[in-house]
Amino acid sequence: MKYNFNDIEKKWQDYWAKNETFKASNNSDKPKYYVLDMFPYPSGAGLHVGHPLGYIASDIYARYKRHKGFNVLHPQGYDSFGLPAEQYAIQTGQHPAVTTEANIKTYRRQLDQIGFSFDWSREVRTSNPEYYKWTQWIFIQLFESWYNYDSNKAEPIDTLIERFNVEGNTNINAACDDDINPFTAEEWNAFSDTEKQRILLKYRLTYLAETEVNWCPALGTVLANDEIVNGVSERGGHPVIRKKMTQWSMRISAYAERLLQGLDTIDWTDALKDIQKNWIGKSVGASVKFKVLSPTLSEGKGVDKVPGYMTGGNNSHLLIERAKEMRANPTDAEAALWAQLKGKKLGVKFRQQHLIGDYIVDFVCLDKKLIVEVDGKIHDYQIEADEERTVRLENDYYKVIRFKNEEVLGDIDSVLIKIEEALAQRESINSKQVLSSGKDLGWEIEVFTTRPDTIFGVSFMTLAPEHELVSQITTAEQKAEVEAYIEATAKRSERDRMADVKTISGVFTGTYAEHPFTKEPIPIWIGDYVLASYGTGAVMAVPCGDQRDYDFAKHFNIPIPNIFEGVDISEEAFASKDNVKIANSDFLNGLNYKQATKKAIEALEKIGQGEGKTNYRLRDAVFSRQRYWGEPFPVYYKDGMPQMIDEKHLPLTLPEVEKYLPTEEGEPPLGRADVWAWDTNTNSVCHSELVSESNGFYPLELNTMPGWAGSSWYFFRYMEEQSNRGEAFATEGALKYWENVDLYIGGSEHATGHLLYSRFWVKFLYDRGFVGVDEPFKKLINQGMILGTSAFVYRRLSYVKLEGYGLTRWHPIKHKPIFESYRDTLEVGVTFKDSSLEKEILDWIKQELPLLHHNKLIEIFGNDPLIIDLLNPMSNEEIIEFLNEKIEFQYQSLHADISHLKTIGEGSNIKYTDELIVEEFKNWRPEYKNAEFICSDNKFLTLREVEKMSKSKFNVVNPDEICEQYGADSLRLYEMFLGPLEQYKPWNTAGITGVHGFLKKLWKLYVPFMDGSLSEVEVEPTKDNLKTLHKTIKKVEEDIENFSFNTSVSTFMIAVNELTAQKCTSRHILEPLLVLVSPYAPHIAEELWEQLGHKASISTAPFPKFEEKYLVESSKNYPISFNGKMRFTLELPLDMSKDEIEKAVLAYDKTQEQLQGRTPKKVIVVPGKIVNIVG
RNA sequence: GCAGGAAUGGCGAAAUGGUAAACGCACUCGAUUUAGAAUCGAGAGACUGGGAGUUCGAAUCUCUCUUCCUGUACCA
Incomplete structure (x- = not known):
């Protein structure tokens, strides 16, 4: 009687499909349980061994719940709209529906072959019109x-x-x-x-x-x-x-x-809740308004007030003369346009030939910061290109529009319409002034702070360089510096800013704000540590309580007032909210964080300069x-x-x-x-x-919805049976019966996408009365990823290094691909020189270059004038001479498909080595056809590294082969046996023989029932049999409830080992054992169940009941420890009292031997556990 | 930087504060076999990343350091 897993598995998969064994009912007396896997996207690559990990876990749980008497809903479907199918469509012209359909077929075949207990009658696909009808409806x-x-x-x-x-x-x-x-x-x-x-x-x-x-x-x-x-x-x-x-x-x-708030009501891991909490990013605090003081009010600390129209820069005294000259001698076009603009003809005031910074612009509306330029005459005094000047002006939040002379002279009406349109899109500076209640300039800076209690510690303010007020409040004296800073920070990319958080930079605007309580002037700075996109783009800086403010203040010698009682701030800021009292803060003195915050907000509200406010990062x-x-x-x-x-x-x-x-x-x-x-x-x-x-x-709308539209509500669609899906996305009865998902299993990569959006949609549907629950997933478990071992090949690239124009440029040289066998001295991304390699390259170029070399140069160096124009005029000899000592090299690492690696062993023991089969790799990509491979010891080695298993990394292992070789039950058991579900683990088939061996051993236990060697008389179970069984029931039940699937596989192994040793042939033991195993290895369980004479599927057989009585022992082999170290054991009856145990232990020879005559100070007796003798 | 998690044989891992290392792989030896595979039997191998503390007793609790992983990115 051989364990023919392939036949058995096929047989039962067909049986389940034919009998709809796992079809859930919407009318059942049983309690309901809804187990769901995260929606799969059917990619063209099919399943790899990493995908089923979560599916196996949820399937075990679903099957377990059926044994436990639940009406289980365990559906599956496809999130079938998505980018890859469309990318493929763009490349091949195939309709995405066609490729998606084909991919789904593969997925389904692979899922079926692993023996999942899905209710396929409820399948959904987001790309089906009958489904997305309801996405549109929502x-x-x-x-x-x-x-x-x-x-x-x-x-x-x-x-x-x-x-x-x-x-x-x-x-x-x-x-x-x-x-x-x-x-x-x-x-x-x-x-x-x-x-x-x-x-x-x-x-x-x-x-x-x-x-x-x-x-x-x-x-x-x-x-x-x-x-x-x-x-x-x-x-x-x-x-x-x-x-x-x-x-x-x-x-x-x-x-x-x-x-x-909803996060507190659901059973998710803390890690996942933290990710969502951070993403939502709630901060509670206050919004505070600071009035901007005009420089004259700041009593000598600022500069003299400059009238609003004086927008010139530091060279104004020189330029103003030219401007006057130009006003006197306008071109025809300028004169014509000015006639239309002057005297507020368009409703706003324009100025002509006006100074903005170091430029003279033709026309400007200062209120709306709109500049109108008329081109067509030579500005001989103006060296900067017009474009550069536009960029500079736009940095100052001016909008520049240009017209040609002909436009103005030919069709002035349309020019005016364009100006009016532009004006309509611009915000008026004056209108802002109306809103504010500032004393003089009329501006206010609003900030958000989480520490209103520290308001008396404010010693400066910082605005983001992009803040709209910056250009307006900057004094003439500081203008140049501020502009330079803005320009410099604008150039810094996001990445630069991120990489370089240590550099402290900023500029004083020259203007002061007024402290809402002390009325002291507070300098206003700009600095790029303040982000324009968060809060109001401005902060009140409290250097004693915030490290960034502290660093900034230290760097620019701004005072750091201490407002904390008894706290040393000479080295760093004190950012904690706990255990500190506020000092030097007028009416807040002596209060703690909470009290002071409350009081400060009240005071701000009283004077109308602030209010309690909560900010969220969620956009x-x-x-x-x-x-x-x-x-x-x-x-x-x-x-x-x-x-x-x-x-x-x-x-x-x-x-x-x-x-x-x-x-x-x-x-x-x-x-x-x-x-x-x-x-x-x-x-x-x-x-x-x-x-x-x-x-x-x-x-009609031309956009389409994103991937998360369909996946934000699909779990409700499963609740409805196919036949009732026409009338609603799910009927009220179905929604009420199934409520929400009891157990959801999937990867943590969906923490901020799918999982947040579905919660949002469900809360919305709940508000509007369409569903009865306001959270979609009650319990959620993240399965860890199964990693693959990628193979990297190293490619050597060559460059010409040229210097000039203040820059260093590397021009790639396009020779045939050169790969080098891996050695640990190879470093990726670092350029280096090597004279012998350089000689090879130069020889090759020399050989390649024909007399008329222009086209060949382009072929070698690419069509880049920076190098082609340089080399083309030279003779071939000159080129080689010139390139000498200018060639540098770099290694690049590329993924090779692991199927191109040499293997050792065969059958079940097949293993990939690090060695590449060069010929196969060459044929993989046409561009590698002529590649050169530099081997070491006649071997070409790759670097093997563990990373995410993915088609794009060419390190996937397909489950099909495992199923064929060992069977689905072995795959299921092995994936669970690998380790805790949540853990990340590299795939390694080394241990699969262990679980496969276990299944064979399990099978063997039942052979007597199949080959007729067992007598008809039922064998009564022995005491040991019952002990093994009930020990197993207890452990397996606990394990499944705790999602500790790896340990229950061990438990099965122990049980089977013990029962084999006991030569157990009792049906009373072997039947319940099958039910225990069935969620993990359903095919073998069904087959043996049938062999034992059952006609119905094992899938709903009741889970065996654990009975304590079989585990009760009359004695315990007590470990006897001395000072916590176990020395020997002593068998004693369990019904002994503490005192009796102590007496018995002390009377024991070995105890006296250990004590060597000493009297123990203390004897700890934990009945049923341990005895510890101290002394 | 901040938040979370982890560290136990050669490897994957197990252990309600109570006998540390179960179970599996790999390894060694033996039986069976022409040989291999398979099967059966036997065996060797880690004192828990380092340090301190709490405790009668710590892998487990506390503090600290080291390393690694994940998430997040100046959030005021």
């Missing part, structure tokens, strides 16, 4: 909702409109855009429909807004913050730039507080993607305003396009669709060319 609900902070939940937008109708918006406490203007009910009712829509958009939970987004040109799409890793795209590693675009956004920030989520393969928005545009398609006309299905690329105009791929407009007459999609608002044909 989007519409979000659009039709606003967030009311008073009731603290989302409400239908109609309730907001009603309130606008009767009271305007001044009393509304809503999550909304920042730029809301107050209006009364009368004003609201007078607004046009379009205007009303525009305003409502600022309140809706999903809204259109111009946002700065992470644009990835290579992928042609926008990426979310969490899709960017180290400044490049997570998928593909392409560069990402900031770009302004009109996008759909989700007002997730409205839910920041509830997303944070609204961009929801648009410029992609084809995603859910279309159910949106068309009327008067530029988005309109929702009525839900009864959903789904709005994805149209066909001939190509999956953006259009020539840069529109998303849907812009290519011929049939992509909305006909409001028939409520259906119509030909794009028909668009005409008067006839009711409107353009």
Whole structure:
């Protein structure tokens, strides 16, 4: 009787599929249990051994729960919209639906072969129109909702409109855009429909807004913050730039507080909760307004007040004469334009030939910082190029628009319209002054602080260099320095700033703010340690309580007042909030952090210069993607305003396009669709060319939804049976029965994406009464990743090093690829010189160069004029001479596919070595065909390193082979046996024979039942049999409940070893044992269960009941320790009292031997555990 | 920098404050076998990263240092 795992596994997989063994019921007397795996994306590479880890764990749990009498929902499906299929479509022209379908087939085959107990009747795919109909429906609900902070939940937008109708918006406490203007009910009712829509958009939970987004040109799409890793795209590693675009956004920030609070109600790991907490980034504190003092008020500390129109720089005294001269002699175009601009003809004041910094601009509106330039004459006195000057001016927040002489003279009307448009987009400086209550200049700086208690410790303020007030408050004296600083910091990339956090830099603006309580002047600095994007872009610096402020103050010799009682701040700031009293702080003296914070906020509120405030780091989520393969928005545009398609006309299905690329105009791929407009007459999609608002044909939205749209609610869809899915995303009964996911297993990489967004959507659906739970996943476990061992080959690259123009440049030399066998002295990314290697390269170039060498040079060095123009005029000899000593080298490491490595052993013991099979590697890529391989000892070695298992790293191990060789049960057991579920572990098949051997041994225990060698008489279990069984039941049950699957595999091994030694043939032992094993190794369990004579599947057989009585012992082999060290053991009855044990132990020979006549000081007796003798 | 986690044989790992190293791989020897594989049996091997403390007793609790991993990035 051999254990034919392949046949057995096939047999039971077919049986389960045919009998729908794991189909969940929506009507059951059993308690419910919902086990879910994180939604897989069906990639073209199929499953590798890392993927099933979590699936096996959840499957064990699901099967265990069935044995425990639960009605288990354990579904699976596919997050089938996504980038890879689209990238593939762009490359090959294959429709993403086709490749996705093929990928799903592979996935399904592989999943089936591992024997998962999924209820496939409930499968969902996000790319199915019957599914995304409801994704679109949820989007519409979000659009039709606003967030009311008073009731603290989302409400239908109609309730907001009603309130606008009767009271305007001044009393509304809503999550909304920042730029809301107050209006009364009368004003609201007078607004046009379009205007009303525009305003409502600022309140809706999903809204259109111009946002700065992470644009990835290579992928042609926008990426979310969490899709960017180290400044490049997570998928593909392409560069990402900031770009302004009109996008759909989700007002997730409205839910920041509830997303944070909700974490306390769910059973997730602390690590995961911490990640979400950090991402939400709540800080409680106060917003404080500091009045900006005019320099004259600062009593000699500032400089004389400069009139607002004097915007010239330090050279004004020289330039002003030229400006006057130019005003007197305008060109025709300038004169014509000036006639139209002067005297506030456009509603704003323009000045002509005006000094801005060191420039003279043609026309400027200072209030709106708009400069109008008329080109066409030579500015002989002006050396800088116009472009550079524009950049400098725009750094100062001026907007520069240019016109040509001909434009002004030929069509002055359109020039004026353009100027008016530009003016309309500019904010007025004066309008800000109206809002403020500053004493003199009328400006205020608002800051956010988490430490309002330290307000008396403020000795300066720091603004981000990008802060809008900087250019306005900077005094003439400081102007040059401030401008230089802004320019310098603008050049520093984000990465530079990050890498270099130690350098302290900043500049004084020359202006002072007024302390709200002491009225002392506080110098205002700018510094790039303050981020424009967080809070208000300004901080009140408290150097004694904040290390960065402290460092800044030390560096620039700014006073550091100490406001903490009895704290030494001579070396560093005191940043703790605990155990300290405030001092030198007027009315806050003697208070602790909490009391002082409260009192300071009260005082600020009293004088109207601040209030308690909570800040969140969480930003609204961009929801648009410029992609084809995603859910279309159910949106068309009327008067530029988005309109929702009525839900009864959903789904709005994805149209066909001939190509999956953006259009020539840069529109998303849907812009290519011929049939992509909305006909409001028939409520259906119509030909794009028909668009005409008067006839009711409107353009449809061209963006599609991001990947997280479909995955934010799929767990509800599983609750509904296929047949009822038409009427709702899930019926009320189904939602009520299944509630939410009891156990969710997946990787921690989804911590800030999927897991946060789904919580947001669920809370929203809950608010609007569509679901009855406000958290999707009650318990969540992160499985660790299985790592692969990659192989790296080292490629030697050659460069020409040229110096000049103050820069060093390395020009790559394009010779055939050269690979070197790995040795530990090879370093990646470091350039070095080597004369013999250089000679080789020079010889090669010499040989390559023909007499007319221009084209060849381009072939070798690339078409870069910096080097080609340099070398081309030289003769061949001169070129070689010139290049001498200028060649440098560098190593680059590349992934080789591990299948190109030599193997040792065969069959089950096959192992990859470090050695590369050069011929296979050469044939892998056409560009390696002629590559040179430098071996050592006739071997070409790779560097093996453990990293994430991934197709792109060519280190994947496919589970198919394991299944074929050892069977799915062995794979399942082995993956669990590798170690704790959450741990990261490299894949190594070395131990798989161990678990496979265990299964064979298990099988052997049952052979007597199969080969007829067992007599018909039932064998009664022995005491030992029962002890082994019940010990195992207890341990396995505990282990599964604790998700400690590795230890239960050991427990099975121990049980089988013991039962084999006991020669157990009792059905009363072997039957329950199968049920214990069944969640882990279901195929063998089913087969043996059947062999024991059962007709029904083992899957719902009751889990054996643990009975303590079989483990009860009458005696215990007590470890006897002396001073905590165990010396020997002594068998004593368990019913002995403490005193009796002590007596018995002390009377024992060995005890006396150990004591050697000493009297023990103390004897510790823990009955049933241990005896410890001290002395 | 901050937050979280980890460190036990050659390897993966186990151990409610109570006999440290279970279980598996690899290794050695023996049996069976023409040989190998498979199977069976036997065996060798780590005193828990370093230091201190609490305790009758510490892998486990506290402090500290070292190394590694993960997350996050000047968050006011």
